[in-house]
Amino acid sequence: MHDEIFMSYRSLLRPHPPSMPHTFDAFRHRSFRLLWPANFFGYISRWMQMTLLVWFVLEITESPFYVALVGFFGMAPLLLFGAFGGVLADRLNKLKLLLTTQVINLLASVGMIALLLSGHAEFWHAYVMVFITGLGWAFDMPARRSILPDLIGREGLTNAMALDSVGMHSSRMLGPTVAGALIAVVDVTGGFVAVCACMVIAIGFLAAVNMPPGREAAITSANIFKNLAEGFAYVRGNRVILATIIITVFMNLLLFPYMQMVPVISTQTLGVGPGLMGLLMGADGLGAIMGSITIASIGNMKYHGRVYLYGSLAGLVMCFVFALTQNYNVALVVLILLGLGTAGFGTMQATIVVLSAKPEMRGRALGVISLAIGAGPIGALIIGAIADVASPATAIMILTSIGFVTVGLVGIAMPQLRGQIVRSEPERTETTHPALQSAD
Numbered sequence: 372m373h374d375e376i377f378m379s380y381r382s383l384l385r386p387h388p389p390s391m392p393h394t395f396d397a398f399r400h401r402s403f404r405l406l407w408p409a410n411f412f413g414y415i416s417r418w419m420q421m422t423l424l425v426w427f428v429l430e431i432t433e434s435p436f437y438v439a440l441v442g443f444f445g446m447a448p449l450l451l452f453g454a455f456g457g458v459l460a461d462r463l464n465k466l467k468l469l470l471t472t473q474v475i476n477l478l479a480s481v482g483m484i485a486l487l488l489s490g491h492a493e494f495w496h497a498y499v500m501v502f503i504t505g506l507g508w509a510f511d512m513p514a515r516r517s518i519l520p521d522l523i524g525r526e527g528l529t530n531a532m533a534l535d536s537v538g539m540h541s542s543r544m545l546g547p548t549v550a551g552a553l554i555a556v557v558d559v560t561g562g563f564v565a566v567c568a569c570m571v572i573a574i575g576f577l578a579a580v581n582m583p584p585g586r587e588a589a590i591t592s593a594n595i596f597k598n599l600a601e602g603f604a605y606v607r608g609n610r611v612i613l614a615t616i617i618i619t620v621f622m623n624l625l626l627f628p629y630m631q632m633v634p635v636i637s638t639q640t641l642g643v644g645p646g647l648m649g650l651l652m653g654a655d656g657l658g659a660i661m662g663s664i665t666i667a668s669i670g671n672m673k674y675h676g677r678v679y680l681y682g683s684l685a686g687l688v689m690c691f692v693f694a695l696t697q698n699y700n701v702a703l704v705v706l707i708l709l710g711l712g713t714a715g716f717g718t719m720q721a722t723i724v725v726l727s728a729k730p731e732m733r734g735r736a737l738g739v740i741s742l743a744i745g746a747g748p749i750g751a752l753i754i755g756a757i758a759d760v761a762s763p764a765t766a767i768m769i770l771t772s773i774g775f776v777t778v779g780l781v782g783i784a785m786p787q788l789r790g791q792i793v794r795s796e797p798e799r800t801e802t803t804h805p806a807l808q809s810a811d
Contacts, residue, residue, distance in 0.1 A: 394668040397531035402522040402580055409576035410515065411538035413473060416569035418546025420480065420504065421445060422652060423562040424497040425634050426554055426645060431494040435635045435763055439755025442631040443748040444498040446623075448505035449512075450745025456510040457738010458598045461731065465514040465521070466582045470574060472507035472514075477570040479503040480563050487560040512744075513737035516721040520733070521583060529675070529722050533667035536718040537660055540710065544656025551649015602735025605728070611676065612736055614785040615723050618778050619743035622683055622716060625774030628750035629690050632763040640764065641699045654703050655710030662714025675719050675726070676788035680778070682715020687775045694767035 397403045421441065429438050459468060483500045486492040519531050553562040606612050630652070637648035666678065689709035696702040721737060728736040750770065757766035782788060 394530075394664065395534070397523055397527050397534050400523045400527075403519075403531060403534075405576050405580045406518070406522065407534065407538055409469075409573045409580070410535055411542055412569045412573035412576070413476075413511075414539045414542035415546045415549075416476065416480075416566045416573065417504070417508070418542050418653075419550040419562060419566050419569070421501070422547040422550035422649060423554070423559050423566070424501055425631070426551075426648075427492075427559050428494045428497050429634055429638070435632065435758040436755040437494065438635060439628070439631040439751045439758070441497055441501055442628060442751035443755075445501040445505045446745055446747035446751065448502060448509040448745075449741050450748060452506065452509040453512070453741030453743075453745050454599055454602065454735075454738045455595070456741055457513040457602060457735040458595055459510055460513040460517050460734030460738065461598065462595070462734075464582060465518040465734075466577065466580055468514045469511060469518070470577050472511040473570060473574050473577065475507040476504045477567060477574070479507075480566050480570065484560060484563045484567070487563065509741060509745075512741045513734050516725065517733040517737050520725060520730070522580075528725060529669075529672055530667050532722040532725075533663050533718050536663040536714065537667065539717065540656045540659030540663055540714065542656070543659065543710075544653035547649045547652035547656075549649070551645045551647075551652070554645040554649075598735065602732065602739060605732050606736055606739050609727060609736075610785055610787040611727050612724055612739075614676070614781055614788040615679065615720060616739055616743045617781050617785075618680070618683055618716075618788075619720060619740055620746045621774055621777045621781070622686075623744050624746040624750040624753075625770040625777070626683075626687055626690055626713075627747055628754040628770065629693070629767050631751055632754060632758060632767060635758070635763045636702075640697065641702060643699055647699065651699070651703060651706065654706035655713065658707040658710025658712075659714040659717065660710075662711045663718050666714065666718050673791055674789065675723050676790065678715040679719035679723060680782045680788060682712050682719070683778050684775060684782075685712030686710075686716060687771045687778065688712075691768055691771040691775075694764040694771070 398407070424441050425438055428441055432438070479500050483492070483496065486496055516532070516535075519535070520528055523531055549565065550562050553565060606616060633652050634648055637643050637651050641647075641651075643651070662682070666672070672678070686709050689705055689712055693702060693705045693709065696705055720740065724736045724740055725733055754763075754766045754770060757769060
């Protein structure tokens with residue numbers, strides 16, 4: 372395994388002049404040129420919304436535990452309904468499903484604005500709102516990723532996933548930064564007005580995307596529970612997808628809950644206000660952008676699982692270091708490095724699943740990924756409880772230490788993840804389909 376780590380990073384560091392033109396290949400497709408900004412504005416609205424709600428709850432309660440509950444209620448729908456979201460992605464028109472979830476998110480934000488303007492907003496309203504939007508994301512996530520091969524084909528999938536991750540991580544950097552600035556200059560209500568504007572833009576771009584004929588649904592069986600059981604059985608029998616899902620559980624349980632503690636550490640340990648807090652919350656997004664662009668530039672990646680595994684381990688190490696940091700500038704740099712590592716995790720997660728799964732199983736396999744991401748609420752409760760008893764830094768160090776050990780053990784116990792992916796059967800539609808032509 373040590374030799375693999377050395378060879379993988381040596382390969383990444385070696386110059387690849389012929390591969391650089393591949394960086395923006397997916398943008399040759401009209402559908403992707405429309406889907407990318409739709410996804411970007413959807414992502415940025417999500418991160419702005421989370422930052423606004425975290426600050427809103429922190430101002431009222433001054434409790435790390437109540438702040439962590441924002442993450443809990445935002446992620447709980449993934450745990451409860453993520454797998455069903457995958458079934459719907461295989462059964463329904465993915466594009467219409469995406470439009471529906473964006474409208475739900477928009478209405479929830481409008482409702483929060485109404486509460487704030489009326490002066491009746493309570494901290495628990497944040498939990499209701501974030502649960503509603505989390506419900507939308509539970510059905511959104513499997514469709515958002517499984518639609519990519521339908522629109523652009525398999526050959527450019529890694530590039531498209533990486534570019535989509537660039538948008539996701541850009542939003543993770545810009546969303547909290549913009550939200551923090553709006554809190555400082557205007558107020559939380561003004562921040563939610565900006566969130567609504569982003570959602571309207573996202574809906575506009577989605578409405579312009581054309582779904583290729585014959586790609587509306589992969590399954591038509593009336594029994595949704597049978598479809599769900601088939602998805603779980605398929606995932607259980609595919610060791611690469613299973614390893615990816617297990618690591619996803621550990622990362623969302625033990626690493627990503629740290630985000631709930633960043634506002635608390637910013638104010639109580641580093642002594643900064645909402646503006647600098649927003650920058651800190653978005654710092655890992657900058658690192659993730661750099662990592663995702665690097666991945667997008669690699670024309671023919673062979674070992675997706677190694678990038679996924681080693682990126683996960685690097686992110687856990689950097690998060691542990693962040694917990695030890697007492698200086699704002701150092702914390703900023705450490706979180707950028709954390710994002711650089713987790714770019715491998717975030718970009719490869721769905722890529723591995725989509726490349727490994729049969730076309731008719733993609734939505735359900737990604738639904739199980741959403742279910743695994745749903746471990747986040749449990750992690751949010753755990754980190755909040757430990758932070759209340761000890762400190763936010765101690766909570767982060769405990770969870771990331773456990774995470775490093777468990778993720779490393781999965782990589783050792785399931786070596787299939789570190790090998791080359793055995794690709795699923797060919798697409799039902801030939802690559803000469805008009806949707807796959809660069810003119811699109």
